[in-house]
Amino acid sequence: MFTIYGRANSSNVRKVLWLCGEIGLEGYERLDYGRGFAPIDSPEYAALNPNMLVPTFVEGDLVLWESNAILRYLAAKHGRQEIYPEDLAARARVDMWLDWQLTTLITGVRQLFQGLHVKDPAYTAPEQLEKAAQLAASSMEILDANLAKSGGYAAGETLTIADCALGMFVHRWYVLPIERKEFSALQAYYARLKEREPFRKWIIDQGV
Ligand SMILES: N[C@@H](CCC(=O)N[C@@H](CS)C(=O)NCC(=O)O)C(=O)O
Structure with missing residues (x-):
């Protein structure tokens, strides 16, 4: 093991x-x-x-x-095959969202987390928090638009490892004390993830 x-x-x-x-x-x-x-x-x-x-x-x-x-x-x-497909195009779609999580989605959410949860003084100034909130919201808007047409999960109709990377930060964005724009496909995605026992155990129950 x-x-x-x-x-x-x-x-x-x-x-x-x-x-x-x-x-x-x-x-x-x-x-x-x-x-x-x-x-x-x-x-x-x-x-x-x-x-x-x-x-x-x-x-x-x-x-x-x-x-x-x-x-x-x-x-x-x-x-199983569907969680990280062998088909090159399907796999590339999963990889795209994995890379986007690490290069883009993380940025605003991390700054909000550092400022509002860790309370690191480097991130707590109101104007910094405002910028971080805008950055995070613009990423969530991209994800929401994708989810509205993807079939339920980031890269299609079934859960892939892209969702394991993205879902963590969607959860964090929903539980941080910020004002949130309503994104209906994103909200439905978060609710769908919450139906999964491993998501509840490792993401929800571990807090922010
Ligand atoms: N890109 C790296 C980032 C790893 C990272 O930033 N880890 C954080 C925790 S999420 C860390 O080690 N922080 C210092 C600590 O826990 O002491 C990855 O995806 O594994």
Whole structure:
């Protein structure tokens, strides 16, 4: 089996734990590393993950960091076809949303999280929060428009690993104390994800 280094309240760890639940992986080891737990700036941890971030995934000689790379690996190895399709066009659509989550969607939501939840003074100024809220809303608008025509999930009619990456930040956006524009397809998507037991366990129940 494998080991996941990372606290269960980290967004990027939660994505991976949610996927493990979706594909029925059990019996793996998870070690609490990161803020408030075992240090990630030790030489031992840095030897595994030079970014000194969580999650880190270890399976024998294979060491992976970057949560979306871990999602791809686990889904390709253990998942049913539809969760990370082999068809090149279908797979590219999933990859597109995975990359968009890490390069675009994360930006505004992270700034809001740092300012409103972590209360990091670098992000708490009202004008910064306003800019972050606009940035996050513009990403949610793009996702909402896609969901209105996609068939229910980010890349089509069934859940894929793109949803494991996006759903975490949709949840965070809905629970942060901000004013939100109404996005009907996005709201329906969030409600649909909440029907899934692994989403409730690893995303909802872990808080913001
Ligand atoms: N792009 C990386 C980002 C990893 C990341 O930023 N991890 C955060 C937690 S979500 C972290 O390690 N923060 C420091 C800590 O927990 O001490 C990924 O997707 O895995």
